[in-house]
Amino acid sequence: MSHPEPAEPTQPDATIICAQNDAFRRFACLGIAPDQPIQGRMHVTQSLVAAGDDFMAEAVKATGEFDSFEPENDPEGWHDFGSVTIRGETVFWKLDLYEADSDFRYAAETPDNPQTTMLVLTIMMARDW
DSSP states (O other), X not given: OOOOOOOOOOOOOHHHHHHHHHHHHHHXXXXXXXXXXXOEEEEEOHHHHHTOHHHHHHHHHHHHHXXXXXXXXXXXXXXXXXXXXXXXXXXXXXXXXXXXXXXTOSBOSSTTOTTTEXXXXXXXXXXXX
C-alpha cells in the first residue's frame, strides 16, 4: 500500500498581498477608498508625533504616495516596507499582516486572504527602528 505524498505548502499570492497592501496604505494615508474592504489600522510612533503635526502629515502623505519598489527594497513583492525623506529626516513605514481574530498575536496564516487578515501600518522615524 502506498501513501500519498504530503502536499507542498502553498505560497501566498504576492500579487494579491501587494494589491491589498497598496490599497490599504493609500486608504489609511490618503483617504482613497479601496475597491473592496480591507481590515486594518494605522499607527504612528511617539517620535513621529513629537516631530509636529505638519511633519507627521507630510510623512503620512509621503507614505501613501510611495511607489519606489525595487527588488532590493521589496524582495517578496509584498510592498510591505518603505522609506521616505521628510525635511532631511528618514521616515520608515512597515505593514505587518496578522490573523484578523488574534488580537495581533499571530502572523496571518493566509496573508493573501483579506477576510482573515488584519493589516497594521506603522509609520515611524528611522531612529525608532
